[in-house]
Ligand code: SF4
Ligand code: SF4
């Protein structure tokens with residue numbers, strides 16, 4: 001049975017815009033994206049909304065519902081009290097194209113600057129086998145990072161750039177920290193990404209307040225398993241005097257490659 | 259419409275949607291930072307008060323964790339007396355620097371106080387009030403990177419406090435093989451401090467997180483998995499151990515001042 005529910009949807013573009021009020025019938029079991037589609041079909045044919053899978057897997061439908069960064073296709077209407085006026089707005093951190101659609105190309109630009117995977121040469125045994133030989137326990141930890149669907153909700157919620165547009169120049173953002181973590185912890189990789197992380201990607205801007213982790217629809221422990229281990233690895237190289245001395249004297253080896 | 263975006267940028271800086279509200283969240287997002295601030299403040303006030311109360315912090319065989327190891331003559335006659343600085347009037351101040359530094363630079367507490375006190379950010383998707391933000395890239399916050407050195411001291415302190423819990427298996431006259439409520443209090447205190455310390459992110463890194471090829475380091479892989487269990491619960495252990503350390507101090511004081519009688523189990 002459909003019930004009439006009230007919504008405030010942000011309409012506009014980079015030149016300006018505002019919230020518009022709508023009343024839309026909602027069926028049982030529906031998600032916010034369903035409602036936006038009905039709104040588009042019945043009342044606001046020009047409403048711009050991006051989506052693809054409606055299954056929480058493509059990362060296209062990121063928006064903010066009642067101020068919470070979330071995937072519209074994974075946000076159930078039953079989560080809100082029936083008399084609630086549900087606010088739907090575009091993700092705040094990126095330029096708006098129109099209505100609920102934003103331009104997330106900042107993220108693609110950052111991605112281009114990441115040092116690509118640089119595997120070590122194959123061993124004789126591996127050449128014979130025709131592929132690298134990996135132990136499961138060496139790649140277990142990386143699987144979590146590969147779950148990322150690039151919804152950029154973590155990039156959107158991160159206060160470093162959400163509240164400070166000017167920091168975009170110096171900050172890669174949580175999604176790209178875990179991409180770096182995946183490469184940095186890879187058993188085959190030979191590149192050293194730590195200086196770039198600290199100097200160019202702004203790892204030090206992150207104050208580990210964990211909002212990225214809170215909003216990640218894939219439940220990736222971005223901060224605990226990605227960012228903090230990276231910070232510790234940077235400390236090894238840059239801020240730990242004993243480790244530094246050990247390397248100078250020559251008895252401390254780079255444990256990442258041992 | 260609510261207040262302008264606190265950054266002072268024009269509303270559509272960076273071509274963003276012009277939404278002036280600081281947040282569109284309607285839930286009680288302030289409750290969590292407010293609670294954190296309240297508990298942390300209460301602890302700071304209590305421990306500052308306690309540090310200056312240089313009597314009644316020890317009653318054989320117990321000693322308050324704020325004053326252990328007993329490095330000043332002021333606490334002669336207590337469980338673990340190592341009189342390094344007999345002239346020093348306020349032993350707790352010297353001692354508290356280390357656990358304080360450990361907790362101040364702890365990755366979890368950083369999150370807690372950056373949110374609760376520094377409001378950077380107060381809660382997710384709630385704009386912070388600061389004009390500029392450089393995080394932990396500059397002095398003094400860049401010093402957070404020495405956290406692992408506080409970890410080393412924390413391990414030493416945990417050993418001393420575990421020792422205090424063991425010597426608490428004596429009676430008031432020093433005979434072994436006895437236990438009172440105070441023994442239990444100090445035992446739980448030591449145990450909670452270990453659970454907190456083992457879950458430290460620096461500890462996790464040093465135990466094995468820094469390795470890339472676990473399969474060549476079986477033992478460290480197991481160690482890493484072991485401390486990771488504590489690491490996942492680091493926040494819970496951080497609060498539990500903080501509250502309990504203060505309660506332990508309260509308990510020893512109550513007994514030492516004669517306000518309550520330490521119930522003896524055997
Ligand atoms: S933990 Fe760091 S990267 Fe994640 S949202 Fe907070 S500041 Fe940004
Ligand atoms: S890490 Fe999580 S929140 Fe960030 S882009 Fe990937 S899936 Fe989205």
Ligand code: FES
Nearest residue numbers: 054058059061073
């Ligand atoms: S439409 Fe694909 S994640 Fe929502």
Ligand code: FES
Nearest residue numbers: 364365366458459
């Ligand atoms: S004690 Fe919390 S991270 Fe080290």
